[in-house]
Structures are given as C-alpha cells and as structure tokens.
Amino acid sequence: VVDITHEIPPQDVELGRLTVARYWRRFPSGTVHLAIVDPGVGSERAGIAIASDGRFLVGPDNGLLSPALLLPDARAVQLHVARTASATFHGRDVFAPAAIRLLADAQLEDLGSAASTPIIRRTPEARRGAQGELIGEVISVDRFGNAITNLLGRRATAVVAGSQELPLCRTYSDLPAGGAGALVGSTGLIEIVVRDGRASDVLSLARGDTVRLVDGPVRTPSR
Amino acid sequence: VVDITHEIPPQDVELGRLTVARYWRRFPSGTVHLAIVDPGVGSERAGIAIASDGRFLVGPDNGLLSPALLLPDARAVQLHVARTASATFHGRDVFAPAAIRLLADAQLEDLGSAASTPIIRRTPEARRGAQGELIGEVISVDRFGNAITNLLGRRATAVVAGSQELPLCRTYSDLPAGGAGALVGSTGLIEIVVRDGRASDVLSLARGDTVRLVDGPVRTPSR
Amino acid sequence: VVDITHEIPPQDVELGRLTVARYWRRFPSGTVHLAIVDPGVGSERAGIAIASDGRFLVGPDNGLLSPALLLPDARAVQLHVARTASATFHGRDVFAPAAIRLLADAQLEDLGSAASTPIIRRTPEARRGAQGELIGEVISVDRFGNAITNLLGRRATAVVAGSQELPLCRTYSDLPAGGAGALVGSTGLIEIVVRDGRASDVLSLARGDTVRLVDGPVRTPSR
Numbered sequence: 001v002v003d004i005t006h007e008i009p010p011q012d013v014e015l016g017r018l019t020v021a022r023y024w025r026r027f028p029s030g031t032v033h034l035a036i037v038d039p040g041v042g043s044e045r046a047g048i049a050i051a052s053d054g055r056f057l058v059g060p061d062n063g064l065l066s067p068a069l070l071l072p073d074a075r076a077v078q079l080h081v082a083r084t085a086s087a088t089f090h091g092r093d094v095f096a097p098a099a100i101r102l103l104a105d106a107q108l109e110d111l112g113s114a115a116s117t118p119i120i121r122r123t124p125e126a127r128r129g130a131q132g133e134l135i136g137e138v139i140s141v142d143r144f145g146n147a148i149t150n151l152l153g154r155r156a157t158a159v160v161a162g163s164q165e166l167p168l169c170r171t172y173s174d175l176p177a178g179g180a181g182a183l184v185g186s187t188g189l190i191e192i193v194v195r196d197g198r199a200s201d202v203l204s205l206a207r208g209d210t211v212r213l214v215d216g217p218v219r220t221p222s223r
Numbered sequence: 224v225v226d227i228t229h230e231i232p233p234q235d236v237e238l239g240r241l242t243v244a245r246y247w248r249r250f251p252s253g254t255v256h257l258a259i260v261d262p263g264v265g266s267e268r269a270g271i272a273i274a275s276d277g278r279f280l281v282g283p284d285n286g287l288l289s290p291a292l293l294l295p296d297a298r299a300v301q302l303h304v305a306r307t308a309s310a311t312f313h314g315r316d317v318f319a320p321a322a323i324r325l326l327a328d329a330q331l332e333d334l335g336s337a338a339s340t341p342i343i344r345r346t347p348e349a350r351r352g353a354q355g356e357l358i359g360e361v362i363s364v365d366r367f368g369n370a371i372t373n374l375l376g377r378r379a380t381a382v383v384a385g386s387q388e389l390p391l392c393r394t395y396s397d398l399p400a401g402g403a404g405a406l407v408g409s410t411g412l413i414e415i416v417v418r419d420g421r422a423s424d425v426l427s428l429a430r431g432d433t434v435r436l437v438d439g440p441v442r443t444p445s446r
Numbered sequence: 447v448v449d450i451t452h453e454i455p456p457q458d459v460e461l462g463r464l465t466v467a468r469y470w471r472r473f474p475s476g477t478v479h480l481a482i483v484d485p486g487v488g489s490e491r492a493g494i495a496i497a498s499d500g501r502f503l504v505g506p507d508n509g510l511l512s513p514a515l516l517l518p519d520a521r522a523v524q525l526h527v528a529r530t531a532s533a534t535f536h537g538r539d540v541f542a543p544a545a546i547r548l549l550a551d552a553q554l555e556d557l558g559s560a561a562s563t564p565i566i567r568r569t570p571e572a573r574r575g576a577q578g579e580l581i582g583e584v585i586s587v588d589r590f591g592n593a594i595t596n597l598l599g600r601r602a603t604a605v606v607a608g609s610q611e612l613p614l615c616r617t618y619s620d621l622p623a624g625g626a627g628a629l630v631g632s633t634g635l636i637e638i639v640v641r642d643g644r645a646s647d648v649l650s651l652a653r654g655d656t657v658r659l660v661d662g663p664v665r666t667p668s669r
Contacts, residue, residue, distance in 0.1 A: 001225055003449060006230070010367045010421075039418075039419055040396050041395060041396075042393060042394025042396055044396075086409040087394040087406070088406060088408055089409030092409060143456075144456045170533050171487060171489060171533040172485065172486070172487060173486050173487075173489030173491075184534075185532075186534055186535030195485075198456075233589070233590045262618065263618070263619050264617060264619075265617025265619055265620075266617060266619030267619075309631075309632040310617040310629070310630070311618065311629060311630075311631055312631070
C-alpha cells in the first residue's frame, strides 16, 4: 500500500483529478489506484473501475479519474453497490472492496457492467483576449500555497494576476526571499509562487481567479 | 505497515477510540494494531497489549483500545517499561517495540503481566427527556467537520442542535449545496453535516454540545 | 515504504533535520531514507546521496541530512540531474529515482561523483550569560505545539522564556491541566510544553526565541 496523499482538501475533486493525472502512469503496469474525493456519495452518481494502459483505477464517477479515461484503450465498468453498503462511506464499502478484488486477479468485467459514458472533466482551456493575449485562470492551489494555472507558455515573460505583473522564472531560487513570480511547474502548467511563502495568501489568489500571460520577449519598438 | 490515520487531533482520545472501533476488526486475524493518543505519557498510566478476536492491539491504557476489550475472549497484559525508555515518548520506546515483538511471534504473556482491570471508556448514552424525547450530545468532530453524535434513530425525522432543527436525510446529496442536515454515518451513529461544508464551523458545534432527536413520523393528532 | 512523516511544514529544513536525526539510525542496516524539504529546488544547490553506518540517505544538499554526515565513515556523492528533470520537482525526478537505484543494489558511487564538502548544519549551541547561566533558543516547534530548545540540563530546576519561569518536570502529567512547564524530550533536549495544550500558542513561542536555564538546586547562600 502506497499512500500517495491524504492531503486533498475535502470535496476538492479538481485537485484530486490533477493528482491522479500526475501519478497514475508513474506506477508500474498492474497497479490498482484507489482514489476517492466524493462529495456526491450516496447520490445517484455511479462508482467506476477503469482499466487503462495496464493500470486499474477505482473511485467515484465524478471526473476524478478522467486522466485514465482519455486513452483510447480505456475500459470502464459501473460498480455494483451492495445493499448493505453504508450510504455515506463508499470508500470502505464499495471502492476498497473492488480494488481488492482487482488485486486478487478479478477481471474488470467481473466488477460490474460496462460504463459507456463515464464523466470526463478536463482542465478548462485558456482563451485569447482582444489583444491576442492568453487569458487563463487559477485551477488549483496546492498545499504549499502555489496557485496552479491552466496556462502553458514557456516563451512568455510574465503573468498578470490581479494588478500584479509577476516575472516568469525558471525556479523558486530565481526569486528574492518573499518575492512573487511564476514558473512552469512539474505538470508543465504555469504556477504562481512566492519564494519561501504561500502565494495564495500573499497574493490573495483562489481557484477561478483570472490570470493573463504577457508575451515576450519580442516587442514592436515604439518608434 | 498500513497507516490508518495520523489525523487524530493531539490528545483526542475519544476520536482515537472511535477510530479504533471503526477499523480494528476489519483487518485480518493476526493483525497487530499500534494506536497511540497518549496525553498521560510518563504518568502512572500503564501501557497495555490486548489479544481479542484473533487481533492484537498495543497502546496506552487510557480507554483508547476499549472496543477490543469489550469482547468476552479479550486478554490484556500490562507492558513492562524499560528503565531506558524516554519519559515522554512511549510510542517509540515502549509501544512500537511491543508491537514488533508480537509480529515476531511473541506470546501476549511474554510482554507483561496480566492486566485485570484495563480502563474501558464507552460512548456516553443518550437519555430520555421530560417529553420522552431522546437527548444526546456531540461526541466527536471528524476532519470533514461532521459532528458525530451518540444518537441512534433511523425512524426520527430531524435532529435539533441549538436553535436549529435539521432534517434527517439519507445522504449528503439529499441536501442543497451548503445546506445542513443529519444522517446516519458509517458507524451507525447520527452525524450532523453540511453539504460541501463543515458543520462544526457553520453551526458552531463542538464536542459535548447537546442534541435532541425529533421523533417521527407518527405524532399524536392534537384533536 | 514507511512514511515517517509528511507533516514537516513547508520549507522547514530545521525540523526536517531534527526528524532525520531522530529516526535515521533506528531503521535497520540497508535502509534507504528519502528525505526532502527543499526550498532551494532548481537552484545551484546539489542533491546528494549518503552512505553512513550501513544506511543510505538521499535528498537535497542543504543540511537536511547532516546527522548522517557527522559519522566518520560517511561517504557522499553529488547526484547527477538529468536534463529532462523538472526544475521544480526534484523529489520526483531526481531523489526518488536515486533512492530506487540504491534499493536495486546500485553502489553509492554509481549515482554521482564524490561530494567532498556537503553542507552540514548543526543545532546552534547554547552560550553562557554574564552570571554563568545557560542561554539558548527555541530551535523548532513540533506539531503538538511543543517548543524544542537547544538546552541540555537535567540538573536545572526551571527554564525562563520571556517573562515566565517554567518548572522543569519529568513528564506532562507532573503539570496541572493547562499548566506550562519544561521537560527533557525524547531527543534529550529540553522542550517547553503545556499539558493538553499548545505551548507555542499559549506562551507565544516561536523559533529563535531566547530561553534561559535556571540552575539548581545548589545556590550559594547569600550570607
């Protein structure tokens, strides 16, 4: 049993999904991932098990497991819920037992009937503004207070968040202590950070806040 | 090594005990549980090891391990404390070594002398009020902010906490976003919850607060 | 995989170092410790792997692993950083892979070239004041709110922090509920504690605060 994290804030399906995206294929073929962020437990939302790229994933059908559903060979089944299952704790009564059965060599199809349209959530795409600039948003705040955006842009020079222009640097140590900036994080997305601090607190950033990419380095000279 | 949780708040023996109750028998025969919430470390409180229903439990004798002591076949020994043990860190110096010895096939009786009266704490019982209504209390708040009560009552219609009457529903998704209610949690006890929120914050609930069950659905007609 | 802790606050290399000191030799020969508290990720700071007393340690060269470097037989190498490694996530891209290679029986020297002067940080030493009294400081606050000092002193009678004189006792249970005191913690250092409370909050203590040891019990009579 490897505990990837128990630090996803309650109900934060989006950060859970980004975490699944980051890790699910880094574990070897045959791995069974059990991932649960489940504000809809007990509702009509289904539970699913997925086989994708040789790995298995088990959890609620609420978009959390989307990264594994995007591959062409992905298969998913809708889990059967025993009548004895608690209405509020499917982690214990539905998902963990399904994961165990997969580890005990059950076939995916033994766990339920084919799920033809599992829910897929994607990172929202950045859009172009009136001047052609790239406009995105904060999609998550991690436990270090880094604000992860949906912006890609290795050739940009800065990111604007609120009224602040933050230089795009390569790593934390390019910033002075306490200084704010932006950098390309481990997922390839631009993150807004404060060296030795919490960007979300220092800059009052939260999910959904608009951010804007400042292109560079070529500008038309003003003469 | 399976880390059930490191999220019991410091000194919260009661939530630790509820967690032991929830999990100790869900692990297979032969499992050794090491459970430590130990505000009395270094005092005269004893350490104990228990054999019960084929499982073993090791920890402080402060009621934390009560669920395993309630079975008729339970046996307990009082752990010997080596003179070299730190006065403040029995987890490292007393309990973990005892757990390891059990895993290495020591007999329970090798670890100490019989403990004839280990401390047993029970969930306080709800009582009947003047109108025959069931009056209980909040016995714990979990990490989601759910307020766990000592009320059982699947046929009730609502729970009153402070000045609020909260409908008893089956699951979170029966509530509107941000709405407060009560439901039967995974332990069979009624919990007061807020959908996508923290009931303890929204309703200012803390351990010891009085709660009252509203019976239903049969009421004596007023004619 | 044993998760010693994920509760070191971000950037707190000092508490990380104390935690390494507490545990690295308690695991058996052949253990590979992966320890990462890494505010300088992506800077010129090196990554290192250490062989010491039969154990291996992998992490940033920022003093975190100092306890293992202090032994005379310690050897260290500077880890090679692949060009494909993320600039911000060496835990995933540099340190974990090096730890895996050691577990797969690589030799330390296979991982990089000898590191001749790895960074060593030590607990700051207490000093003597004008009256010969021992003056130290709070070097860390743990998750229970205990303020760990750099004072040794089993024969002292009290510790002064700010305007308060705190009696030196043997264990928490020597204090009244909510009472403040000092005791020798599991590392041998004096800690300032509050029974069933958080000393750091109750006494407003933070890292770097000055503390002073009150000698005892022999005093020169004033005649």
